[in-house]
Each structure stands twice: as C-alpha cells, then as structure tokens.
Amino acid sequence: QKEVEQNSGPLSVPEGAIASLNCTYSDRVSQSFFWYRQYSGKSPELIMSIYSNGDKEDGRFTAQLNKASQYVSLLIRDSQPSDSATYLCAVSLGSSNTGKLIFGQGTTLQVKP
Amino acid sequence: SAVISQKPSRDICQRGTSLTIQCQVDSQVTMMFWYRQQPGQSLTLIATANQGSEATYESGFVIDKFPISRPNLTFSTLTVSNMSPEDSSIYLCSGQTGVTEAFFGQGTRLTVV
Numbered sequence: 682q683k684e685v686e687q688n689s690g691p692l693s694v695p696e697g698a699i700a701s702l703n704c705t706y707s708d709r710v711s712q713s714f715f716w717y718r719q720y721s722g723k724s725p726e727l728i729m730s731i732y733s734n735g736d737k738e739d740g741r742f743t744a745q746l747n748k749a750s751q752y753v754s755l756l757i758r759d760s761q762p763s764d765s766a767t768y769l770c771a772v773s774l775g776s777s778n779t780g781k782l783i784f785g786q787g788t789t790l791q792v793k794p
Numbered sequence: 795s796a797v798i799s800q801k802p803s804r805d806i807c808q809r810g811t812s813l814t815i816q817c818q819v820d821s822q823v824t825m826m827f828w829y830r831q832q833p834g835q836s837l838t839l840i841a842t843a844n845q846g847s848e849a850t851y852e853s854g855f856v857i858d859k860f861p862i863s864r865p866n867l868t869f870s871t872l873t874v875s876n877m878s879p880e881d882s883s884i885y886l887c888s889g890q891t892g893v894t895e896a897f898f899g900q901g902t903r904l905t906v907v
Contacts, residue, residue, distance in 0.1 A: 715895060724886055724898040725837070769836060771896075780825040780890025784837040 683708040685772050687785035695793050700757040702788045704770030707751070713773035714746055715782070716755045720766045728768075729755060732778070760792045796821045798889055800899030807877055807906050814873045815885055815902045822867040823889035827896070828860070831884040843870040843887075877906045 684707045694700045706714075713732055717725035731737045731744040731753065743756040753772075757764055770785040799818045807813050817826070826843040841862055842850040849862035864870040874881055882905050890896040 724901045727895050727897060730895050778890075778895070780888065780896040781827060781839065781842060782837075782888075782896060783839065786836045 683772075683774065683783055685770055685783050685785035687768075687770050687788050689786050689788060691789040691791050693791045693793060694760050696760060696762060698760050698792075700760045700764065700790055700792070702755045702757075702768050702770075702790070704753045704755075704785050705751055706753070706770075706772045706783075708772065708774065708783075709748075709751065710776050711772045711774065712776055713778035714744070714753045715771040715773070716742075716744060716753075717769040717771060717784075718766045719769055719787070725769055757790075760790075762792045762794050765790055765792045795894065796823065796889060796891070796897060798887060798897065798899035800887055800902060802902055803900060804903040805905070807904065809878050809906055811877055812873055812875045813877065813904060814871050815887070817870050817872075817887035817889075817899050819868045819889050821891075823891050824867075825890045825896075826864060826870045827888045827890075828862060828870070828872045829886045829888065831886060831901075833883070837886065840872070840885075843872075874904065877904075879906045882906045 686705045716729040719725045729744040731746045737744045741758045745754045767787040769787045771782040774781045797820045828840040829837040840855045843864040845864045861873045885902045887899045888896045
C-alpha cells in the first residue's frame with residue numbers, strides 16, 4: 682500500500698513566522714512531489730512542485746526533497762493570515778509525473794495575526 | 795494555464811438515485827482523473843479516465859458504482875450510481891498535460907439524503 686503521511690495539525694504560527702510542514706512517503710519509485718493548498722470549501726491549488734533532491738524556492742515558499750529519507754517539506758516564510766489553509770502533500774505514482782496522485786491527509790495551518 | 799469547469803458545483807440527491815458530474819477543460823489534456831474527498835478527509839483517487847476506452851479504477855472503486863466516460867481529450871463525466879448517504883462527499887476531477895502539473899476543477903459537493 683503506497684502511502685503519504687502528514688501531521689494533520691493544526692499547526693499554529695504567529696504572523697511573520699516561518700511555518701514548516703512535513704511529509705513522508707513510502708514508494709521509493711516516486712520521482713514527482715507536490716504541495717497543494719486547499720482553502721475550506723475550495724478545490725486544491727498547486728503551490729509547489731519538486732522533482733530533484735534539495736531545495737526549490739518560489740517567493741515565500743521553499744520545498745525541500747530528500748529521496749533517500751523519503752521526505753518532503755514545505756517552508757512558508759513571513760507567514761500571513763491568508764496562508765491559513767490545509768496543505769496537502771501529494772506524490773505522483775510511479776517513476777514519472779503522470780498526474781496520478783496519492784495525497785497525504787493534509788496539515789491545517791493557522792496563522793494568527 | 796488550463797481551466798477545468800466542473801458542474802454541478804453542488805447537489806442534494808435522494809438515496810437510490812444517480813448523479814452525473816461533468817468536467818470540461820478549455821484545452822486538451824493528456825490525463826484526467828477523478829477523486830473523492832470525504833468530509834474532513836483528504837483526496838482519494840477513484841479512477842483514471844481514459845480517452846475512448848474504459849476507465850482504470852483504483853482498489854475499492856468499481857465501474858458499476860462509478861461509471862466514467864471520456865469521449866475526447868477535453869471532457870469527462872463521473873456518475874455516482876444508486877447513491878447512499880455514505881456517498882456524500884466532494885468529487886473532483888483533475889487534468890494534466892505532458893508539461894504541466896495536475897490541476898483541479900472546482901469540485902462537486904454531493905449530499906445524499
């Protein structure tokens with residue numbers, strides 16, 4: 682059974698702080714990893730993708746991937762109340778990015794003003 | 795980037811009836827998928843919608859309950875058949891091209907009474 686594990690939270694951080702979200706996955710074959718943000722009542726929105734070991738930065742967001750440890754993380758710098766949402770870690774099944782995703786249970790982030 | 799229009803956005807249905815959900819993409823996509831998000835849960839993959847052929851279902855999902863069509867590269871339907879209250883969920887379609895990450899329709903919030 683291929684799995685993606687996340688801490689469901691809630692993770693609460695003050696405005697301006699760094700939020701750190703973590704994810705582990707079980708399928709060693711997977712090569713494509715994604716973070717989606719989901720606001721309550723809305724559909725998931727892609728915020729980061731990462732395919733190689735190391736860090737990938739996009740604005741206030743940094744994704745980190747360690748395939749040896751089967752670990753993906755998302756850092757959100759200068760957290761804003763508008764970042765309050767559920768963050769879903771997703772892994773593409775198989776050795777390529779097919780779009781066929783397995784999702785973690787999501788981490789709820791609360792950013793307090 | 796491509797946009798998926800999904801409808802209906804919500805519906806309340808009587809048990810024992812069926813509902814068909816439609817997804818229309820504004821450009822051709824290679825892959826289309828259907829997910830279910832039960833209340834308070836993450837997304838679970840139902841099936842891959844294959845263009846011009848039968849869908850490929852994940853473990854726990856069967857064609858008789860969730861028939862899927864994909865007549866062309868921009869359109870797919872999911873039918874939830876013989877509904878029971880346990881089918882109350884959000885149903886989401888996603889699409890992916892060879893050069894993009896998976897993106898989602900707005901979701902259909904189904905309540906079965």
